Every structure is written in C-alpha cells, then in structure tokens.
Amino acid sequence: MKTSEKEQTDEHEHKELSKDEDKEEKQRSNNDEKQPGPSSLLTPEETETQTEQMQEYGHDFVIFDEFVKEASCQTDIFLKMKIKQEGEPVSVLKEKTIIKTSEKGQTDEHEHKELPEDEVKEEKQRSNSDEEQPGPSSLLTPGEEEETEEKMKQQREGHDQSKTVFKVTCGAVAGTLHKSRFASGVYGKSIRTETSWMSPVEFVKEALGQTDASWKKDIKWEGKPLSVLIEKNILRIHSVLCPCRMCKLDEELLEDQKNDDECCVCKRDDGSDLVVCNHCPRSFHQTCHLPHVEDKILGDDKPWMCTFCIFRTTQQWRYSEELETRAVMSQQISRHMLECQYLLLYLYSVDEEQTFASDPNLYVKNYSSVIQTPMWFDKIADKLQKKEYQTVGEFVSDVQLIFTNCATYNRGNAEFLTSGSRLKELFDGELKTVFNISEQTVD
Ligand SMILES: [Zn+2]
Ligand SMILES: [Zn+2]
Ligand SMILES: [Zn+2]
Numbered sequence: 001m002k003t004s005e006k007e008q009t010d011e012h013e014h015k016e017l018s019k020d021e022d023k024e025e026k027q028r029s030n031n032d033e034k035q036p037g038p039s040s041l042l043t044p045e046e047t048e049t050q051t052e053q054m055q056e057y058g059h060d061f062v063i064f065d066e067f068v069k070e071a072s073c074q075t076d077i078f079l080k081m082k083i084k085q086e087g088e089p090v091s092v093l094k095e096k097t098i099i100k101t102s103e104k105g106q107t108d109e110h111e112h113k114e115l116p117e118d119e120v121k122e123e124k125q126r127s128n129s130d131e132e133q134p135g136p137s138s139l140l141t142p143g144e145e146e147e148t149e150e151k152m153k154q155q156r157e158g159h160d161q162s163k164t165v166f167k168v169t170c171g172a173v174a175g176t177l178h179k180s181r182f183a184s185g186v187y188g189k190s191i192r193t194e195t196s197w198m199s200p201v202e203f204v205k206e207a208l209g210q211t212d213a214s215w216k217k218d219i220k221w222e223g224k225p226l227s228v229l230i231e232k233n234i235l236r237i238h239s240v241l242c243p244c245r246m247c248k249l250d251e252e253l254l255e256d257q258k259n260d261d262e263c264c265v266c267k268r269d270d271g272s273d274l275v276v277c278n279h280c281p282r283s284f285h286q287t288c289h290l291p292h293v294e295d296k297i298l299g300d301d302k303p304w305m306c307t308f309c310i311f312r313t314t315q316q317w318r319y320s321e322e323l324e325t326r327a328v329m330s331q332q333i334s335r336h337m338l339e340c341q342y343l344l345l346y347l348y349s350v351d352e353e354q355t356f357a358s359d360p361n362l363y364v365k366n367y368s369s370v371i372q373t374p375m376w377f378d379k380i381a382d383k384l385q386k387k388e389y390q391t392v393g394e395f396v397s398d399v400q401l402i403f404t405n406c407a408t409y410n411r412g413n414a415e416f417l418t419s420g421s422r423l424k425e426l427f428d429g430e431l432k433t434v435f436n437i438s439e440q441t442v443d
Pocket of ligand 1: 082183238239242244245246247
C-alpha cells in the first residue's frame with residue numbers, strides 16, 4: 001500500500017540539494033562515469049560508446065525474473081487503490097504570494113499568474129536570476145562588456161543548474177521534465193504531459209510513434225536537444241547499478257511514479273497521504289478532493305477515479321441541448337453536484353499560486369475595511385461539501401464574488417486587475433462548456 005519510507009527520504013534529499021551539495025552530487029556522478037567499462041580490451045572510444053549505451057539501455061540488463069515482475073505489475077495497475085506517502089516540506093515556490101503590498105511584488109505576481117500553469121515555476125526562477133543580472137550599459141569598454149557577457153552567461157548557466165523543471169517537447173507533444181524524477185531514458189517517469197507521467201523513452205514513443213528514435217536528440221528543451229542538459233551535468237544519467245528509488249524495479253515504486261508528488265488542489269506535498277487517481281496523473285489529499293474521499297473507499301481494492309476523470313468521461317452525453325444561462329442558474333444543485341465540484345476543482349488547479357484559495361483577511365491587511373463580503377475557494381468548497389447551496393446559481397455567484405472582490409480591492413492596479421480577470425475568464429469559459437450554455441445568452 002505504501003512506498004518504502006526510506007526510499008522516499010532518499011528521493012527528497014535529492015530534491016532539496018543546496019548548491020554546494022549539488023556540486024558534490026555532480027562529482028559523484030562524474031565518478032560514476034569513471035567506473036571501468038565492461039571490458040578492458042576495448043579502445044577508449046569503444047569503451048566510451050559502450051558505457052554510453054549501457055547508461056542508456058543499462059536498465060534493460062535486468063535479470064529475467066525482475067523483468068517479468070515489471071511486466072506483470074502493469075496488469076495490476078487498475079486493481080489497486082493506492083495511497084502515496086509523502087515526506088516533503090511545502091515548496092518555497094508555492095508559498096502564498098497573494099496581493100503583495102509592495103508595487104514590485106504585485107508586478108511579479110501578475111506576471112506569474114498570466115503564464116500557463118507549468119511555466120510558472122520556471123518563470124519564477126528565471127525572473128529571480130534576471131534580477132541579479134547587470135543591465136546592459138553602453139558606458140562599458142569592449143573589454144568590460146565581454147566580461148559582463150561572460151558573467152551573464154555564467155549566471156544563466158548557474159540558473160539552469162538550479163532549475164528543477166524543464167519545459168520539453170518532442171514533435172508536437174509538450175511536457176515538463178522534472179529533474180528529481182530523472183534517472184535515464186528508460187528509468188524514472190520524469191516527464192509529465194497533460195495525461196500521464198512517462199520516461200523519456202516512453203515520451204518519444206508517444207510523440208513520434210517510433211521505437212528507434214533517440215530520446216537525447218529528439219526531446220528538445222528550448223529548441224536544443226536534451227543531450228545539452230546531460231553534457232552540462234544538469235541532468236545526470238544514473239549508473240547501471242544505481243540503488244535509487246527511480247532505478248528500482250519495485251512494483252509499488254513504479255506504480256507511485258504514475259501520479260503527481262503533490263496535491264492537485266493545495267499544491268502541497270506536506271508529508272500526509274495522497275490519494276492517487278488510477279486514470280490520470282493527479283493526486284489529492286483526502287479532504288482536498290471534492291467530494292472528500294471517504295476512509296472506507298481508501299481501504300478498498302477497487303480502482304479510484306477523480307472528479308476530473310468522472311466528469312470528463314461522462315461529459316459527452318450529459319447535455320445534448322444548448323441551455324440558457326438563466327435556466328442553468330435556477331437548477332437544483334443536488335442534480336448538478338458533479339459539475340460544480342468539477343468547476344471548483346478546476347479553479348483550484350489553474351490558480352497555481354493559490355491566490356484565491358484561503359481567506360484574504362488572514363494575509364491582507366485591512367482587507368475587511370474595503371471588502372464587505374470576502375469569499376474564497378476553501379469556503380465555497382466547504383459550503384458545497386456541507387450542501388449549503390440550493391441552486392447552481394448560488395454556487396456560481398459565490399465564485400463570481402471572488403472575482404468582483406478582487407476587482408474592487410485592486411481598483412487602482414490595472415496590472416493586478418488583469419490577473420484576477422484571467423481566472424474569471426477561464427471560469428466563465430469552463431462554465432459554458434460544462435453546462436453547454438449557448439454563446440449568446442451569457443451576460
Ligand atoms: Zn538511480
Ligand atoms: Zn491538498
Ligand atoms: Zn483522474
């Protein structure tokens with residue numbers, strides 16, 4: 001049921017390496033590479049090629065027994081309801097950054113919120129290092145300019161070193177590569193697409209449909225082949241006998257890699273159990289998911305489907321005819337609980353910075369002097385769970401209240417206004433799709 005805690009701890013240690021430790025890590029990886037090749041009779045070039053091949057395909061050299069175990073665990077996938085045991089502290093990046101008091105903070109906040117979900121982390125890191133970079137100056141002599149350029153290059157590389165998530169593409173398919181999960185081409189489901197976690201080799205296969213493609217060449221990061229990151233030692237290919245969590249053919253560990261390491265709703269990875277969906281890569285805390293996941297379901301061996309998946313698989317046949325907004329709003333919510341739960345979960349998932357999740361009074365000074373009726377996602381979730389809404393309209397107007405409050409409070413800040421309206425736009429669009437509301441009738 002649970003993954004070995006020891007392994008998890010190792011994993012987390014990797015994730016939390018400081019810069020110094022990172023260096024150590026690199027040295028260790030260099031040592032790995034220096035291990036004697038399989039045969040001392042080979043020329044240096046041959047040894048190099050063979051070592052590379054072993055690194056790439058090394059994990060296929062497993063004993064037959066283990067291989068069978070790996071294959072058979074695939075059939076087990078949907079028979080198991082699993083819980084993830086997490087041991088990581090809340091990521092610093094995920095700390096609340098709502099409504100900063102300083103101008104600068106607001107600008108940053110705005111920029112981040114405008115970005116697509118997966119770009120946020122990356123962008124945040126980039127903007128941090130941008131700040132450190134000296135601005136271009138025409139007053140510099142050519143020599144100084146060169147020096148500055150060199151410095152900037154170093155800083156950029158230092159920044160790449162500290163990055164943990166890389167936006168990658170292969171053909172027309174896009175995903176994010178997570179350094180902490182990377183082990184090799186075959187090992188470690190390190191690439192997250194919309195629908196699943198995959199190893200680099202699986203990712204290439206999915207994108208190009210060919211098995212002879214080279215993942216190092218065909219997966220691109222910022223237009224460059226992934227091999228660039230390996231050459232720079234930013235990504236380290238684990239050695240053949242690596243004992244880490246990603247390199248083990250343990251059934252449960254493999255199973256674990258199929259889902260996110262953090263909760264889709266609160267974005268936290270706080271050491272408590274996560275319930276994993278058997279149909280998509282999302283993970284949830286029991287009480288973050290809507291409806292809350294009951295204890296008795298947890299003990300169950302049956303596969304579990306999250307609200308996103310239930311909603312999407314039943315969406316096609318639910319509303320065949322277009323409806324008018326007014327008609328939808330007056331419907332009893334009891335008949336549309338799934339749609340409302342889905343809509344709220346959707347909002348949580350796109351609000352990457354958790355801006356609207358909790359009571360703004362808790363972290364915005366004098367908020368109540370400007371806003372009479374504060375509203376936030378957690379409160380709506382609570383009301384939904386306790387069945388306090390009668391109609392769909394009551395639920396929707398609470399959601400809209402969050403956006404009107406945001407607009408009122410940030411009246412003077414055009415930039416910050418945009419960030420609230422971005423979420424509102426997403427919600428309005430999703431609301432229309434969910435209830436099949438005809439275009440013309442939306443206010
Ligand atoms: Zn490893
Ligand atoms: Zn959660
Ligand atoms: Zn799901």
